[in-house]
Amino acid sequence: MKPKKLAWPKYWKEGVRELSASDPILAKIVQRNKEIKLYSHQDPFLTLLRAIVSQQISSLAAKKLSEKILFLISLENCVSTGNLEDNSDASVFLASKSSFRRLGLSQAKYSCITKVATSLKNNKQYWKNIDSFSDHEILSELMRIKGIGMWTGQMFLIFHLMRPNVFPETDLGLLKSIVKNYSLNDYVSARDQLPNLKRQWDPWNSIAAWYLWCDIDPIPFVY
Structure with missing residues (x-):
């Protein structure tokens, strides 16, 4: 397997700044995990x-x-x-x-x-x-x-494509992180809150998803 050159999203700093300004809870999550940034294996x-x-x-x-x-x-x-x-x-x-x-x-x-x-x-x-x-x-x-x-x-x-506004609503890790960070009772409550949260995070839902993953797994799985 040939080594691949890793790539980082060009929009990252702008997106993190806007998300942190719009969502105080997510801003704290970002601060706890600010050294970890999404990247692509380019394959x-x-x-x-x-x-x-x-x-x-x-x-x-x-x-x-x-x-x-x-x-x-x-x-x-x-x-x-x-x-x-x-x-x-x-x-x-x-x-x-x-x-x-x-x-x-x-x-x-x-x-x-x-x-x-x-x-x-x-x-x-x-x-x-x-x-x-x-x-x-x-x-x-x-x-x-x-x-x-x-x-x-x-x-x-x-x-792979590092699209900025994608949120996998069925991902149990994300739901778990939302329950934990937004003081909700269970996954059902998290799903109920998702439409509002996604609107709040738009157009940076991918960044929100990344930091929610990072907050429950200090070494997140990069696909």
């Missing part, structure tokens, strides 16, 4: 792989399984150098996909990741220009792949 396949692996399992389990898969991709990349049309991570996965199945991926997740890798290989122009499409257009296209739902698509928007 659509790896972001989607991490997000698919993370579906319906704990963050800790997702981190461990993702690390195993990424390590195997690195090994397979070394072995297959010169034998593939290209040595992208998606191509490496497709060339050695049976090895990845043995790591503990469910059949459904294995199949979904395979479909993503195939799309990246066969639709290079679309993926090259993906940042030119709207959030809605990208989500609609991604969700045509069986196994990718709204949450997985939103992880892609936040962590």
Whole structure:
């Protein structure tokens, strides 16, 4: 697996400043976690792989399984150098996909990741220009792949494309952080408050989500 150059959102300082001014509670969360900033690995396949692996399992389990898969991709990349049309991570996965199945991926997740890798290989122009499409257009296209739902698509928007105004409403970690920080009773109360909070955080919902994650996990999982 080739090292990727990390990228940070250009809008970050402006968004943090405006959010902190509009929401005193979030301002305190930012202060507690101000050294941690969202970044992108600049690889659509790896972001989607991490997000698919993370579906319906704990963050800790997702981190461990993702690390195993990424390590195997690195090994397979070394072995297959010169034998593939290209040595992208998606191509490496497709060339050695049976090895990845043995790591503990469910059949459904294995199949979904395979479909993503195939799309990246066969639709290079679309993926090259993906940042030119709207959030809605990208989500609609991604969700045509069986196994990718709204949450997985939103992880892609936040962590790969670094879109500024995305909030995954079904994410239990975010709901947990809202309950904790906004003195609410339970997840139901948090969901009831979300429309108001999202309006308050607009157009920087992605930044709000990031700091809410950071406040319950000092080393948040970067997809």
